[in-house]
Amino acid sequence: MIYLSIVMNLCLLYMVSCSSIDTKEKCTIKVDPKSKRTKADCRNKNLTSVPLDLPADINVLDLAGNLFTFIGNSDFKRFVVLSEINLNNNEIMALDTHAFYLPLLTKLQLSNNHLNVSDSYSENVFHSSSKLRELDIKRNMRYASYSENPLDYNLPGSSLINLEVLVIDLVCFPKFNSSFQKMSNLQTLIFDDCFICYLSNETFMNFPQNVKELQMRSCQYFFVVEIDALKYFPLLCILDISNTPISLSQALQMVYPLQNTNMDLINFHHVSVENSQIYPYDVILTPKLMEYIRTICIKTLDISENSICSIRNKSLILFQHPQCFEQLILSANRFGLGYFISYFVSFVYRMTNLTLFDNSYVPLEYKNPQFLHDSQTLDLRVKDSRISEGNFEKPSFTFHIPKNLKYVRVSHVMARNYVQIIDISNTTLATLDFSYYNTDMFPLFICDGFNNLTYLDISGIESTKTFGQFPILKHLKILKMAHSQLYKLIPQNVTIFNWTTYLTSLDVSHNYLWYVGEKSFEGLNLLTSLNVSNNMFQTIPRVIMSFAHLTELDLSFNLLSMLEDDLTVWINVQNKHFGHFKLYLQGNAFICTCETANFLIWIFDTKANLDMDKNYTCRLPGGGNNFTKNVTEDYHNYFAACNAAIWIKLGVSLLTSICFCIVCITLVYNFRWRILFYFHRKFLIIVEKGLEVNFKYDVYVSYSDDGASFIKNIFQPTIEHRWGLRMCCEDRDFDVGASNLDVRARSIHKSRHIIFVITPSFITREWNRFEIERAKYEKFTKDLQKIVVIAHKTSIQNTPTELSTIWNDVCVIEWPEEGGELFTVWQKLRLWLF
Structure with missing residues (x-):
């Protein structure tokens, strides 16, 4: 028996030892160097009970994401100094009578479990937790949230007398008992999962009056609020009911008990009700609706995204305490300021402590509307929106930015603009967002003193309108012009x-850039981050390597086939000098050939930080795609013979091509046209079906004004009427009113071939460079089959130099004036197009 007892003790000791080793592998013990508190991290370990070998002196225990179903009286008893417990995202359905017998516990999290507020919390469950300050029991009542019967909230308030923050669910018909009155220190009340149907004047009657913050965000369903529902919170400073469907009209009536008080925040963001017969979706602000809120001294007011379509009798600016405002957010509504713009500006000047103003996403009206004045003649004329019939022209004026305003966002605006000049002199304005400001005129910015502007976003506005509209901004660090x-x-x-010239970050993405002039980016000597993504660069502009401090470069989604050696060397130098360099190359047209072999090796050898884990798509010489990682891993098979056999392969290929051409010409000479037309047409049909190519046009024709008669009188009769091909001509097929840039790009993309008719004035034509670059891009992607250049009434030497890079892929014709050569030229052109 003695030996048996010894063996059992040894086995037990071994099991405890193994359990201890296993627990240490599961839980991480860390000591915060600042607070000196010990934390045990046991998250997501599939635990069903508290590990037995955790140190008894831990202060924070994180058990979130495990499989707990029950908390017993002895589970935490030995952790005498435990102050925080996180049991979120478990399966807890019941708590023992003294589950949290912890005298130093200050924070307890039980969210996303299955604990019912009516019966899961016994009278003594928090009996010894007298120091508990924060209790989070949200997302436990989803199964009971839709009940049509009142639900009793039985929290032991006598044990929570020091509670300051309570996060809890709000069911359809809640009934808070008198125990909540004992939470005399409660200051923050947050209803996370909110399913309430009716908020009456008695709903909060059992809450203590010292609550300062009330949140009911993202409630699920439309509910009705009685006007005196908040009368039990006379000290309320923060009211947040954002994304809750109660209608703005009800929300403004809801503040009735808060009249003549001071509020830190009133957040009524998106409280609109759609498809409601009682409260219309469109809101018209009137003095009657604003009569309660206008008396409150508010620091931050958010009434954005509420479908406010009209302001009556200047009701938006009738606040009695404008000096209280620090932040005002009006975005995503549909009201205009035109008729009372001068009054609104005066109101802004009276908000002497305003630091943030946001009035973005305002789709009020188009800047240049078209009116149909004569229905019989269908005479469409563009009429200036400022002097349209029925409207009188309002004078523009200068707006002086208030000196304390630091953040202004007037983004995505499509409306009339009556502010001609904006003065930022001697202000603290640091952030200005004017992006996508689509108005009839862009204001002129002036500064006769100092300014603090560090961030400016003017994306989405045509650069010719903003160029020259800003003064010298010495403190500007970030500029966005996408x-x-x-x-x-x-x-x-x-x-x-x-x-x-003091910029450190510049974004010029999405600008259709294919080259940069010598002076374009001059003076940006302090630039550290440059974004030129989503442009049309085939080679990197040399000016980039002049930015001595650049450490982040975004070249993604351009037309690069590789990076030149001097650029890769420069990137390595920058990375070594600064210790880091970020480079983005995703979405380029890389090629894996002998010419790009050095670049492919550099991708994986460089210490610079590249995106996509350095694994990019590249096109192989024989067709098809692969990934740069696969190609470099099998480098020998891809590039072993690049240098040694290049001349042999060239000679053999040339000799073979000559012999093949002689044989082919000899065999098919007598039947050349009939054979070529037949097989070429059949081949195109098969290829297009396999690739699912669907061309709208057979030929896109690029020409200048002096070639229009040649196209109309000579080209169209032959190509369209006799040959049955579909042409795309600028004068005939472009949609009226559409963007010239977009319609040309789409038309070239939907054409099988492109013909450039070179005439004496073609070189000076506005769009020829863009159409040539777009044709090169479509040819590279193999969507464009033939590029034909026809020199008419000019020499072939006058062909644009932009075509030189793809000259081997261009079919050239010098159009004769008359004679028998015309027949040969037409036959050659027909062969190419068919």
């Missing part, structure tokens, strides 16, 4: 950013 049509300024060879 979707700004910068390609219109580049040919002018002007210094685009001479007004902000």
Whole structure:
């Protein structure tokens, strides 16, 4: 028996030891160097009970994401200094009578379990937790949230007298008992899962009056609020009912008990009710609706996204305490300020402590509407929106930015603009967002003193409108000009950013840039981050390597086939000098050939930080795609013979081609046209069906004004009427009113071939460079089959130099004036197009 007892003790000791080792592998014990508190991290370990070998002196225990179903009296008893417990995202359905017998517990999290507020919390469950300050029991009542019967909330308030923050669910018909009155220190009340149907004047009658913050965000269903529902919270400073469907009209009536008080925040963001017969979706602000809120001294007011379509009698600016405002958010509504713009500006000047103003996403009206004045003649004329019939022209004026305003966002606006000049002199304005400001005129910014502007976003506005509209901004660090049509300024060879030479971050993405002028980016000597993604660069502009401090470069989604050696060397130098360099190359047209072998090796050898885990798609010489990682891993098979056999392969290929051509010409000479037309047409049909190609046009024709008669009188009768091909001509097929840039790009993309008719004035034509670059891009992607150049009344030497890079892929014709050569030219053109 003695030996048996010894063996059992040894086995028990071994099991405890194994359990201890296993627990240490599961839970991580850390000591915060600042607070000196010990934390045990046991999250997501599939635990069903508290580990037995955890240190008894831990202060924080995180058991979130496990499989607990029950908390017993002895589970935490030995952790005498435990102050925080996280039991979120478990399966807890019941708590023992003294489950949290912890005298130092200050924070308890039980969210996303199955604990019912009516019967899961016994009178003594928090009996010894007198120091509990924060209790989070949200997302436990989803199964009971839809009940049509009142539900009793039986929390032991006598044990929670020091509770300051309570996060709890709000069911359809809640009934808070008198125990909540004992939570005399409760200051923050948050209803996370909110399913209430009716908020009456008695709903909160048993809550203590010292609550300062009330949140009922993202409630699930439309509910009705009685006007005196908040009368039990006289000290309320924060009211947040954002994304809750109660209608703005009810929300403004809800503050009736808070009249003549001071509020830190009133958040009525998106409280609109759709498809409601009682409260219309469109809201019209009137003095009657604003009579309660206008008396409150508010620091932050958010009434954004509420479908406010009209302001009556200047009701938006009738607040009695404008000096209290620090933040005002009005975005995503549909009201205009035109008729009382001067009164609104005066109101802004009286908000002397305002630091943030946001009035974005305002689709009020188009800047240049078209009116149908004569229905019989269908005379469509563009009429100036400022002097349209029935409207009188309001004078524009200068707006002086208030000196304390730091953040202004007037983004995505499509409306009339009556502010001609904006003065930012001697202000603290740091952030200005004017992106996608689509109005009839862009204001002029002036500064006669100092300014603090560090962030400016003017994306989505045509660069020719904003160029020259800003003064020297010495403190500007971040500038965004995406979707700004910068390609219109580049040919002018002007210094685009001479007004902000202290930039550190510049975004010029989505601008259809294929080259950069010598002066375009001049003076950006302090630039550290540059985004030129989603443009049309085939080679990297040399000016980039002049930015000595650049450590982040975004070249993604361009037309790069590789990076030149001097650029890769420069990137390595920058990375070594600064210790880091971020480079983005996703979405380019890389090629895995002998010419790009050095670049492929550099991708995986460089210490710079590249995106996509350095694994990009590249096109193989024989067709098809692969990934750069696969190609470099099998480098020998891909590139072993690049240098040794290149001349042999060239000679053999040339000799074979010559012999093959001689044999083919000899065999088919007598039947050349009939054979070529037949097989070429059949081949195209088979290929297009296999690739599912669906061309709208057979030929896109690029021509200047002096070639229009040649196209109309000579080309169209033969190509369309005799040959049955569909042509795309600018004068006939372009949609009226559409963007020239987009319609040309789409038309070339939907054409099987493209013909450039070179005439004396073609070189000076506005769109020829863009159409050539787009044709090169479509040819590279193999969507465009033939590029034909026809020199008419000019020499072939006058062909644009932009075609030189793909000259081997271009079919050239010098159009004769008359004679027998015309027949040969037409036959050659027909062969190419068919």
